[in-house]
Amino acid sequence: MALPDTRTKILDAAEHLFAEHGYRGTSVRAVTDLAGANLAAVGYHFGSKAELLAAVARRVIEPITAAQSAGLDELLARTPDPPVAELVEAFAGPLFDEMPAGSESGARTSQLIVTILSDPAEEARSWTGPDEDTVRERYLAAFARALPGLAPQELLFRMRGIFAVTAVDRVEVYHRPSPACPTVTAGEEARHWAITFLTAAMSAPPTRAPR
Amino acid sequence: MALPDTRTKILDAAEHLFAEHGYRGTSVRAVTDLAGANLAAVGYHFGSKAELLAAVARRVIEPITAAQSAGLDELLARTPDPPVAELVEAFAGPLFDEMPAGSESGARTSQLIVTILSDPAEEARSWTGPDEDTVRERYLAAFARALPGLAPQELLFRMRGIFAVTAVDRVEVYHRPSPACPTVTAGEEARHWAITFLTAAMSAPPTRAPR
């Protein structure tokens, strides 16, 4: 096996540290130390810390977007109007699936996505490409057909909810041990729970206009 | 009207900036500049930047916890076993309600909570008190009665989902204008949408054990 080159080692280390400590909480020095590389290597291979983040984000998100797109293709090939449950599974599933059975890196991916998505830093906002937009539009259209009568704004709100629930692991308060529920949840079950949770949520009847 | 003292002005400025740029993205100098105070005032009144964050968080979260607790009291006084929808409203409602009709500061509160909850920084994790734990336990018990057959771990997952959906505004990708939905959502409707979304999600039947 060829040992990874410096560029890849830096990407791996950065992915790990960004996921755990966020963009601002991770120094370039910490990345290069963990990668066993020189400090200047980040500047050489990526240009800047912000571009390193973009590279990390792209590497993680690209296969997810591809899986979402392929899942929708498959669904639409079977029926032109897939039910909500299957749309949710096809859309939210890839957000969890990026764990190659080795449980350790599994939670890290979703954690990274959430950390990036919710990072208030300006630099964390420049990674989306046209592919993400395309997938988003296609799912929006599919959900709109499956949920007639739902206002576009509320649909958009609900789709943001899907991302938010993926972020659930970040809410630390509810990870503390509780008298009513002492054991902490594992990673694999969360995927099924999330699908259940989100399918029900997406399927809810439209909110009637207040007033 | 008495103009606010320095301590309050710093709290206000810090709340604003922490909500917008996060803990690490906000410098003490930015806070004191916005507050019109001296740089050393933070050290004098709060001791450190981390303790300032804790003070900000306490000031925002305390009334929410109190409202959640009072809401549950009211519910339980009416019936010993409230339905899920009312539990969701009592629990999630206060997370949105802290907007004094002036829409500008409304989104800020929930944004601040989310920013704090999801901040990877170590210092952002030390603000919860016994009151938050008590309220959490009481709602857990009430939800458990309203949702018989739901495993405690899955219930805990769903309650974290409530927080996550409140965080929905942070997911910037789905705020970008879309061909299918050009207009951006306002703040007040999000509350109703969230209640609808979360009530359906919480009411979902338990996930049957996989395998």
Add this chain to the structure above:
DNA sequence: GTTCGATTGAAACGAACGTTTGACTCATGT
């Protein structure tokens, strides 16, 4: 063997950060 582009190395740069210091202001109590 030499040249050349690509990569790595150690060191330094300037800026920004959180914190501390010590003098100053000023209302209050005696």
Add this chain to the structure above:
DNA sequence: ACATGAGTCAAACGTTCGTTTCAATCGAAC
């Protein structure tokens, strides 16, 4: 009139940060 204490102020401290610089290294092409 004077002492007191809380509060404010400008200035500086030491550290860490992202980035840059420039020499050293290495493999392949000639």
